[in-house]
Amino acid sequence: MTNLILSVLMLAGAALLAGGVHVLRKGTNKKQGWLMILAAAVMFANVAIGSIPVPNSNQPVAPESGD
Secondary structure (H helix, E strand, C coil): CHHHHHHHHHHHHHHHHHHHHHHHHHCCCHHHHHHHHHHHHHHHHHHHHHCCCCCCCCCCCCCCCCC
C-alpha cells in the first residue's frame, strides 16, 4: 500500500510541476505557478522521506523458548 501512495504522490508532483511551469511560461498568474512548483517540491520531499529505509527495531521482542 505504501508503494501505491508514493507512486500517486510522484505522479501528482510531476503533474503539478508541469502545470506550474506551464502557468509561468504563459505569464498570466505567476503566483499560482510558483505555488504549484512549491507544492510539487513538497510532494517530492514527502516521497523522499517516505522511501528512506528504517530498521526493524520497533518490532516487539519475541519471548525466548529456551526454558
